[in-house]
Amino acid sequence: MLAYYFLLWVLLRRERADVVLTTMHKEVVPIAHSAIPHAKHYFYYRTSPLFLEDRDIIKRMAAMLDGFISLTRESKEYFDATYSKNGAVKSSVVPNFVDLTNFKVPSREEKRKAKKEYGFSGNDLVLGYAGRLSSEKGVDALLC
Numbered sequence: 001m002l003a004y005y006f007l008l009w010v011l012l013r014r015e016r017a018d019v020v021l022t023t024m025h026k027e028v029v030p031i032a033h034s035a036i037p038h039a040k041h042y043f044y045y046r047t048s049p050l051f052l053e054d055r056d057i058i059k060r061m062a063a064m065l066d067g068f069i070s071l072t073r074e075s076k077e078y079f080d081a082t083y084s085k086n087g088a089v090k091s092s093v094v095p096n097f098v099d100l101t102n103f104k105v106p107s108r109e110e111k112r113k114a115k116k117e118y119g120f121s122g123n124d125l126v127l128g129y130a131g132r133l134s135s136e137k138g139v140d141a142l143l144c
Contacts, residue, residue: 009035026053026061033064042067044094050075051082058083065089071096 007030012020013033020032023044033041043065050058050070062068062083066090070076076093084091106114112122120126131137 007029008032012036026057029061029064040066042069044069045075045079046071052076055082062089067091069094 005028009031015101016036017039019042019139021035021042021044022032024046026043029041029043032039041064043061044067049072058079063077066089068076068079068089068124070079070091070093072095077089079089079091080087083089090105115122115124115126126134127142129139129142131139133139
């Protein structure tokens with residue numbers, strides 16, 4: 001693993017990027033920052049709630065960032081309140097999205113046909129879930 005991070009540092013140093021966007025791997029932020037300190041460093045956080053992360057690691061990482069991008073408003077607000085005093089690090093939310101040219105809300109008739117096809121009555125409430133099964137997602141609330 002050490003060789004991987006060293007190679008990453010060497011590549012970043014050689015390329016001299018103006019902007020570095022790190023996604024998920026918070027341990028890469030200090031490596032990237034030391035390789036090219038003049039660059040703008042952004043971190044895209046797209047996983048479990050930020051408050052579950054190691055506070056010391058996030059605090060050290062935040063000191064090296066120019067920007068923090070979160071998937072949820074809650075993580076952004078937590079980051080702002082906990083790690084970006086007086087807005088020292090700009091933060092923003094970039095939520096997941098659905099391309100409505102590829103996916104559409106089914107009509108009442110399409111819903112009725114689908115319920116019938118799968119053996120549900122017209123009055124049955126049908127719930128669907130797409131995502132990882134972890135406690136913070138609250139899937140258990142759907143099943144109770």
